[in-house]
Amino acid sequence: MATRDSILEAARAEFALRGLAGARVDEIAARAGANKRMLYAYFGSKEALWLTVLEGAYAAKRAEERALDVAALPPAEAMAQLVRFNLRYTAAHPEFVALLNQENLHQAEYLRHSERVPALYSPLLDTLRAVLARGEAGGDFRQGVDPLQLYVTIVALGHFYIANLHTLSTVFGAGLGEPAALAARERHCIEVVLGYLRA
Known part of the structure; x- marks a missing residue:
């Protein structure tokens, strides 16, 4: 199961590549081997994940x-x-x-x-x-x-x-x-x- 750290690592790569506006939560979750629900449970929103x-x-x-x-x-x-x-x-x-x-x-x-x-x-x-x-x-x-x-x-x-x-x-x-x-x-x-x- 994906951890908070694996989601952060996937988000870092996706945000660096596509920026906040271009990054997709689906893609971040897929990179981390997670689902969107888990991502939102950890971070609340894409914007909160960006800040983290x-x-x-x-x-x-x-x-x-x-x-x-x-x-x-x-x-x-x-x-x-x-x-x-x-x-x-x-x-x-x-x-x-x-x-x-x-x-x-x-x-x-x-x-x-x-x-x-x-x-x-x-x-x-x-x-x-x-x-x-x-x-x-x-x-x-x-x-x-x-x-x-x-x-x-x-x-x-x-x-x-x-x-x-x-x-x-x-x-x-x-x-x-x-x-x-x-x-x-x-x-x-x-x-x-x-x-x-x-x-």
């Missing part, structure tokens, strides 16, 4: 990000790790990009009902603030950097590249998803962020 999938996607990323333990690293290396992680995670999880792009098309209509996701990111900003403070104290980082703006920039450097990988590769006639291209992008992003932070 979205929250799970954010939580999975934050769990891996926390595991970096940047507090134990020198400030510059901590920042490099955050930049590296965000690019690599996005490249490894195209479903995360697809889900976020879809929710943005809905203008965060569903995400704004989540208490879970904002709570995940408050500790992240505290961690980033602590790394910035260590970097300032050691004379490595400039003063007055806004941790929210910095994090948005770090995420954007990776997310835009991966979200537009196919079009950028076509426009520039380059395989930007190839390992060497990703490594070059990673180096560039780290240089951009550390160059901005340099005292």
Whole structure:
């Protein structure tokens, strides 16, 4: 019998492929080896299932990000790790990009009902603030950097590249998803962020 987790896994794949509007509950249930009645018993509605999938996607990323333990690293290396992680995670999880792009098309209509996701990111900003403070104290980082703006920039450097990988590769006639291209992008992003932070 299908479990809640198997339904979530099937829903993640279907939503990433077709979005909220295009996904069909019948197809999600079939992928999970469940029936619609079981799906509705667990989640109540397709929209509630969408939000649960979205929250799970954010939580999975934050769990891996926390595991970096940047507090134990020198400030510059901590920042490099955050930049590296965000690019690599996005490249490894195209479903995360697809889900976020879809929710943005809905203008965060569903995400704004989540208490879970904002709570995940408050500790992240505290961690980033602590790394910035260590970097300032050691004379490595400039003063007055806004941790929210910095994090948005770090995420954007990776997310835009991966979200537009196919079009950028076509426009520039380059395989930007190839390992060497990703490594070059990673180096560039780290240089951009550390160059901005340099005292």
